[in-house]
Amino acid sequence: MSDGKAQSAAAPFDADLEEQLGSIVGDSHLLVDPDVVASYESDWTGRFRARARCVVRPGSTAQVAAVVGACRAAEVAVCVQGGNTGLVGGSVPVPGSVVLSTLRLDEIEPIDEVAGQVTVGAGRTLASLQQVVRPAGFDVGVDFAARESCTVGGMASTNAGGERVLRYGTMRAQVVGVEAVMPDGSVVTRLAGLPKDNTGYDLVSLLSGAEGTLGVITRLRLRLVPWFVARAVALVAVEGVSEAVELVRAARQLPSLEAAELFFPAGLDLVCRHAGVNPPFAAAHPAYVLLECADRDDPSDDLLAALEAAGDIVSDATVATDARGRHALWAYRESHTESINAEGIPVKLDVAVPLAALPEAVAKLPTAIEAVAPRARLILFGHVNEGNLHVNVLDALDDDEAVTEAVLKLVASYGGSISAEHGVGRAKREWLSLSRSTEEIAVMRSIKSALDPAGLLNPGVLL
Ligand code: FAD
Ligand code: 2HG
Ligand code: ZN
DSSP: OOSHHHHHHHSOOOHHHHHHHHHHHOGGGEEOOHHHHGGGSBOTTSOOBOOOSEEEOOOSHHHHHHHHHHHHHHTOOEEEESSSOOSSSTTSOOTTOEEEEOTTOOOBOOOBTTTTEEEEETTOBHHHHHHHHGGGTEEOSOOOTTTTTOBHHHHHHHTOOOTTHHHHOOHHHHEEEEEEEOTTSOEEEEOOOOSOOOSSSOHHHHHTTSTTSSOEEEEEEEEOEEOOOEEEEEEEEESSHHHHHHHHHHHTTOTTEEEEEEEOHHHHHHHHHHHTOOOSSSSOOSEEEEEEEEESSOOHHHHHHHHHHHGGGOSEEEEEOSHHHHHHHHHHHHTHHHHHHHHOOOEEEEEEOOGGGHHHHHHHHHHHHHHHOTTOEEEEEEEGGGTEEEEEEESOGGGHHHHHHHHHHHHHHTTOBSOSSSOOTTTSGGGGGGTSOHHHHHHHHHHHHHHOTTOOBSTTSOO
16 A cells, blocks of 8 residues: 555445444544535645545544554555644545544643643644643643644644744654554553653654654653743844844843744735734834743843844834733734635745845745746745744645745755645655655655555655
């Protein structure tokens, strides 16, 4: 089953499989009605879509193992889906496959306050985990706008980044243990969360960022970080990307700095239009940086002093410390994705370049895109400290491949990454060699075929 697409379509339809799946998960958790299945068949942006055979929603690790076993025996591919907020098509099925939804795997164990860790079901959403850990003085180190829907299993599988990477790292840095069902149906459990444990290959890290191609994560042990209630957010207008990078370089001296985000007038206009909010400043500016500091005590004096010290770099600024004001400033940044989708389905690329190259890369992107899609509209934003740009190109779906190639080749020319945080999925599989050597891809293929020789899990994703 090396190409799941061909296999799933070619495999003889075996109605017994549905019967078996129904008896494993209970008939109410086997979805076969095309109208109900439809919502599992396309991604958040509407860019990727395929007809699944059915959706199965196991409620325990044992049920996941039984589902994987039944699909393996029937030679039908399994596509793993969490909150379905992924942006590279990794969570949509291949035609004729079984969608395994993890949403019922949402149990949470009591917080281990001594270790500062928690064990949680892979299907629990980030927001519902935040609601449990914050009252106990803890927080999850990764946060981003899809929090109400994305699951911790999906976050681990994509090694999600988001808005706090500069302080706490990506999702892989939060995952200290996993339980997973492997393609052969066996269950690997490594949930002790020992900070020191050098007993061989790091299977926990391997499954993080594997995009569901090596195993179905059923439970995770996550390290927790302190929940800082005292917060200050500054939205700063600057003259351009060089100034944005300079500002962030200075702000990084603040130990309480948690986020440094970047956006531009084109994105801000869309947000104001679609979210129905007024612009933050009387005049438009070439670029905007959002900084957030969080600490035990009010960090606003430190943040204001940093802005003062930045001098002429700051063209204008507005600061909020109360929850309402902070959310209003964050909305200018976090509403980008929804506002873009309200305009149409974008060609969406998530890339990173070395920070020193960010101003030049941003300057070259419009020309590179215009050369292949003259009528396209470019909306750029991102996580500035990591040189992570979200390149959204509207009115360019007909030139999807050409735009993708132009952007990814430009990024590769700077030694950048063609996927900073969303993963490779189905969207960027063909361009993997721009960021990974032939030898690295060969090693990845060896790992995949050692663990999943039949190509059962997420065929067509990543490799
Ligand atoms: P899904 O979309 O369901 O799946 C994603 C991938 O993980 C698929 O390949 C799937 O097969 C696999 N998978 C899911 N669960 C499991 C499991 N239990 N075991 C094995 N494989 C599994 N991403 C960022 O990194 N940073 C951001 O700032 C960010 N912001 C976003 C904002 C918005 C508005 C939206 C819509 C998305 C954003 N994303 C961001 C992308 C997305 O939310 C993340 O990739 C998230 O981690 C996906 O979680 P999910 O549960 O929705 O996974
Ligand atoms: C973000 O940072 C997400 O808001 C989504 O990663 C990026 O929509 C996008 O392109
Ligand atoms: Zn992002």
